[in-house]
Amino acid sequence: MSGLLLQDDVHLLAVDSPWLCSVAAHFAHTAPAVTRTDGIRLKDRLHLSLAYGFDPAAAGELGGLAEEWVDPLAPASWQIRLYHRRAGAEWIVRESLDVGSRQV
Numbered sequence: 001m002s003g004l005l006l007q008d009d010v011h012l013l014a015v016d017s018p019w020l021c022s023v024a025a026h027f028a029h030t031a032p033a034v035t036r037t038d039g040i041r042l043k044d045r046l047h048l049s050l051a052y053g054f055d056p057a058a059a060g061e062l063g064g065l066a067e068e069w070v071d072p073l074a075p076a077s078w079q080i081r082l083y084h085r086r087a088g089a090e091w092i093v094r095e096s097l098d099v100g101s102r103q104v
Helices: 018-030 056-069
Strands: 003-006 010-015 048-051 078-086 091-098
Touching: 003 048, 003 056, 010 056, 018 078
Parallel strands: none
Antiparallel strands: 003 010, 010 048, 078 091
């Protein structure tokens, strides 16, 4: 975790993980699917969304809650999940991989 990113329209916990970016790139390159209509969108700015789509007037209060409750340095266990999107935008978990507390 590289810290909280608190903006007027979104609050994020930034993730700095070359390892995770590498895993995603490898998967996107080696896992073709005949049913997938869109390419896998790789992201170079990984994050965990804390809040978005809120009234900008609430940014300060929400940011205060994030600063009070979220510790970017706290130990964490991680899990990588692969989802399948069905018609109607329903998402189903296809695979799940525990990566434990390693520094993701």
